Structure formats: structure tokens, C-alpha cells
Amino acid sequence: MASLATRGSNLVNKLITQGRPQLDVFLKYAKVELTPPTPADIPAIRSGIGRLLTGARTGAYKNVTVRQATLNTLVTMEVIFWFYIGECIGKRHIVGYDV
Secondary structure (H helix, E strand, O other), X not given: OHHHXXXXXXXXXXXXXXXXXXXXXXXXXXXXXXXXXXXXXXHXXXXXXXXHHHHHHHOHHHHOOHHHHHHHHXXXXXXXXXXXXXXXXXXXXXXXXXX
């Protein structure tokens, strides 16, 4: 039983050692990407929304490359997934609301 415990602790230590660089990279990007917008970001957000509305009115969305359309689709899916994750966290349950 003692050898099983030492093997288990050695495995955990090895996993922590090997996973540390990937965790550091994740934390570096998470600190930048997952922070809420600051007041300095508001003008850029407004101009982005303005460009989006102008592009929708003029039909500029029809003139994007396949790569850009794929990236736009992935970003939209990410926003939707984060919305659903936030909903699950907010209602503290995966399925439905407690009515």
C-alpha cells in the first residue's frame, strides 16, 4: 500500500512538473483575454460596433475570405458558449431553471 502511495505522489509531481509551462501560457493569455473592458476600451468598442452596422447595411459581409468567415464563425461560437456557461453558473444547474 505504501508503494502505491509513493507511485501516486510521484505521478502527481510529474504531472505538475510537465503541466506547469502549459499552465503558465494559459494564465498569461487568460489574464489578457478574460478581463472585463476598461473605460479606455469604450471608444474602440463603439467604432467596432459602428463598422459592424455599416458593413451589415452595405453588404460588406459578402466580400470576406473563407478564412475570415471561419474565424468570425469561431468567435461567434465562442461568445455563445461563454454565454451558456455563464447561464449555467448563474442558475447553478446545467439543465433548466428552478421554477
